[in-house]
Amino acid sequence: MKDFNTLLEGSAQAHGHLCPGQVIGVRMAMLGCRLIGLDEPSTLPQIKKIIVYVEMDRCATDAISYVTGVKLGRRSLKFIDNGIMAATFVNLETGKAFRIVSTETARELAPKLMPSIEDSRFAQLEAYKIMNDSDLFTVSRVKVNVPAAEMPGPTRFKAVCARCGIVVRDKKEVLKNNQILCRPCAFGSYYEPVDPHQHNPID
Numbered sequence: 001m002k003d004f005n006t007l008l009e010g011s012a013q014a015h016g017h018l019c020p021g022q023v024i025g026v027r028m029a030m031l032g033c034r035l036i037g038l039d040e041p042s043t044l045p046q047i048k049k050i051i052v053y054v055e056m057d058r059c060a061t062d063a064i065s066y067v068t069g070v071k072l073g074r075r076s077l078k079f080i081d082n083g084i085m086a087a088t089f090v091n092l093e094t095g096k097a098f099r100i101v102s103t104e105t106a107r108e109l110a111p112k113l114m115p116s117i118e119d120s121r122f123a124q125l126e127a128y129k130i131m132n133d134s135d136l137f138t139v140s141r142v143k144v145n146v147p148a149a150e151m152p153g154p155t156r157f158k159a160v161c162a163r164c165g166i167v168v169r170d171k172k173e174v175l176k177n178n179q180i181l182c183r184p185c186a187f188g189s190y191y192e193p194v195d196p197h198q199h200n201p202i203d
Contacts (some may be wrong), residue, residue: 001039001067004129011066015059020121023128024136025063026083028100032089033131034069037099042069047076051090051146055082060102077153090144092151097144100137109135147171150201161185 001007005160008026012018032043032052041050054061054069057079064070064087085102110120117123134149145175149157149171158174160166161182174186183189 001033007067008063008171009169011063014066015062016088018125019059020124021059023125024102025060026067027128027133028060028087028102029064029067029089031137031139032087032098034092035139036089036096038076042067047074048152049091049093051076051078051092051144051150052087053078053080053088053090053144055084055086057063058085060085060087062099063193075150080151080203084164088142088144092146097142099140101141102159103136103138106131106136118149132166160163163164188201 002010004026007030008018008022011026012022015022017191029052033050034041036044036049036050039179040046045113047069050068050070052064054064054077061079065077068076069088072079088099090097106128106149107124109123109131111117113127113131114123117126133183135137155169156169157169158169159171159180161168162179163181163185166182168180172183174181174183176186
């Protein structure tokens with residue numbers, strides 16, 4: 001794996017800016033990979049051995065993706081919307097997995113490590129670069145049972161929604177009132193059609 005400064009620079013370029021979340025994400029990813037025994041996770045053959053579950057949609061997630069090579073489209077990046085600055089790194093070959101959580105006490109420690117920096121955000125950024133892993137994170141050994149439908153690779157499972165007829169992949173369908181439904185039909189959706197009777201606007 002490349003060194004921390006090289007990874008941080010590349011991650012910041014890919015993300016669009018350098019921020020404390022980028023430092024957290026790069027260090028979290030480096031630690032997670034080390035714990036599960038992968039040193040080149042973004043290249044073959046290791047790229048097929050890793051899944052990462054992230055629990056926040058913030059800057060750190062982009063950094064984790066950059067360092068590890070995991071991606072939503074590759075099905076190796078899983079988003080669990082817990083709103084927690086945490087990620088779980090899984091070695092699919094060995095089953096070894098660790099959940100790493102960013103500590104809130106690291107924020108309090110940052111100005112003590114960087115007393116000459118008045119800007120709290122910049123103090124965090126610089127302090128997180130040198131802070132001990134034990135101050136920056138809490139780490140737990142965990143077990144993650146990855147279902148076959150969640151594994152990377154080609155689509156293995158398909159179903160058709162009985163209400164709207166759309167194809168649902170990867171076991172995301174719902175059985176409700178003895179009908180196979182897509183989740184929007186079963187639970188409602190984040191969107192609301194403006195005119196459900198309109199023709200396809202691209203016809």
